[in-house]
Amino acid sequence: xxxxxNAVRExxxxxxxxxxxxxxxxxxxxxxxxALSPEDAAARNQLAAWxxxxxxxxxxxxxxxxxxxxxxxxxxxxxxLSGSHMDSQPTGGRFDxxxxxxxxxxxxxxxxxxxxxxxxxxxxxxWTNEEGSRFxxxxxxxxxxxxxxxxxxxxxAKDWKGVKLADALAETLGAAPAPMRGGEPGFALDYxxxxxxxxxxxxENASTTIGVVTGIQGSRRYIVxxxxxxxxAGTTPRAARKDAFAxxxxxxxxxYEATTDADDTxxxxxxxxxxxxxxxxxxxxxxxxxxxxxxxxxAVLESHEKKLRDIVAGRAAPCAARIERVTAxxxxxxxxxxxxxxxxxxxxxxxxxMDMPSGAGHDAMxxxxxxxxxxxxxxxxxxxxxxxxxxxxxxDLAAGTRVLVEVLAELANR
Ligand code: HGY
Ligand code: MN
Ligand code: MN
Numbered sequence: 001x002x003x004x005x006n007a008v009r010e011x012x013x014x015x016x017x018x019x020x021x022x023x024x025x026x027x028x029x030x031x032x033x034x035a036l037s038p039e040d041a042a043a044r045n046q047l048a049a050w051x052x053x054x055x056x057x058x059x060x061x062x063x064x065x066x067x068x069x070x071x072x073x074x075x076x077x078x079x080x081l082s083g084s085h086m087d088s089q090p091t092g093g094r095f096d097x098x099x100x101x102x103x104x105x106x107x108x109x110x111x112x113x114x115x116x117x118x119x120x121x122x123x124x125x126x127w128t129n130e131e132g133s134r135f136x137x138x139x140x141x142x143x144x145x146x147x148x149x150x151x152x153x154x155x156x157a158k159d160w161k162g163v164k165l166a167d168a169l170a171e172t173l174g175a176a177p178a179p180m181r182g183g184e185p186g187f188a189l190d191y192x193x194x195x196x197x198x199x200x201x202x203x204e205n206a207s208t209t210i211g212v213v214t215g216i217q218g219s220r221r222y223i224v225x226x227x228x229x230x231x232x233a234g235t236t237p238r239a240a241r242k243d244a245f246a247x248x249x250x251x252x253x254x255x256y257e258a259t260t261d262a263d264d265t266x267x268x269x270x271x272x273x274x275x276x277x278x279x280x281x282x283x284x285x286x287x288x289x290x291x292x293x294x295x296x297x298x299a300v301l302e303s304h305e306k307k308l309r310d311i312v313a314g315r316a317a318p319c320a321a322r323i324e325r326v327t328a329x330x331x332x333x334x335x336x337x338x339x340x341x342x343x344x345x346x347x348x349x350x351x352x353x354m355d356m357p358s359g360a361g362h363d364a365m366x367x368x369x370x371x372x373x374x375x376x377x378x379x380x381x382x383x384x385x386x387x388x389x390x391x392x393x394x395x396d397l398a399a400g401t402r403v404l405v406e407v408l409a410e411l412a413n414r
């Protein structure tokens with residue numbers, strides 16, 4: 001193993017995960033560190049403190065992406081960037097996103113400890129609001145950075161309690177201050193690599209350590225709203241009711257039916273439902289639910305979107321209903337040069353590896369529109385993620401980081 005790969009320290013990397021897992025830690029051993037929450041601010045401060053202790057510079061941008069920079073011999077050269085996200089699901093795991101940020105930081109430390117000079121600066125990044133569970137859409141910070149979403153639109157987004165993202169961001173940057181990069185988010189990059197747990201069972205089932213990620217499936221998100229009429233639960237006959245939840249359940253049942261495909265490739269999830277006024281003895285006047293739909297082919301997503309729209313139009317009566325598309329991210333193919341480099345470095349390190357697509361969305365799907373990008377997966381226990389029992393091993397996390405640092409060192413000297 002090279003001195004550089006050897007400089008990756010499994011114990012240090014594992015301890016940093018344990019330290020970060022305390023920030024928003026839940027009784028079941030997971031994390032609730034939602035975007036732009038006090039827990040998110042605490043994680044930002046922790047990363048900044050570790051960065052400062054190593055002499056790396058930090059900066060942030062107008063959507064709150066946090067950058068940790070290790071200088072290269074040519075400070076004007078386009079940097080190589082690696083990272084992921086520190087925000088989590090409400091009942092999330094301690095590795096989803098955080099691994100990619102800490103692997104990138106560990107790579108900077110390994111470069112430093114091994115005394116490796118790179119021509120290009122190498123930057124670790126924590127993207128703002130990848131999960132999109134508090135504020136929609138997800139992968140927000142990376143999408144604004146890549147010019148996919150307008151900054152002002154994102155600042156105007158509201159969470160489920162009506163809190164504006166701009167206000168939560170101001171509070172977070174106030175609690176976790178960092179030098180602000182002027183202007184719109186975004187700067188020229190040479191390459192981007194993201195390390196992440198697989199969030200599925202394929203690597204573990206294949207007893208394989210490294211996933212050489214070839215791309216990310218397409219994803220679309222929607223909000224469905226049904227509008228009826230609030231009425232007394234005891235006195236209002238069924239025939240006179242405009243029950244918004246009854247309409248929502250008719251629509252949802254038809255959608256589950258319409259998205260059941262023979263080869264179980266299409267992913268359809270209703271993850272959040274709200275009923276108003278939410279009183280046991282008042283017929284609901286309004287219901288809202290989210291849709292998350294994914295498939296490797298955009299044409300399949302497009303054809304199913306038409307089915308969803310037809311169902312909303314045809315099943316709502318006697319209520320009204322509407323469906324709004326919140327995001328549509330086309331399938332991403334990563335750059336073959338990056339895919340090949342990840343595969344070569346995994347092989348050179350003697351690590352078992354396999355090419356595979358990503359079922360989960362990642363910030364890399366947006367950054368791949370800016371520069372050649374790729375991802376490195378490591379296994380997670382039983383493929384479970386978006387669950388507090390999410391788990392990984394110190395050895396696998398370190399193995400993925402060794403591949404990452406070798407890839408970064410090669411790209412930063414090209
Ligand atoms: O939803 C996703 O695919 C990602 O894990 N946030
Ligand atoms: Mn993630
Ligand atoms: Mn996630």
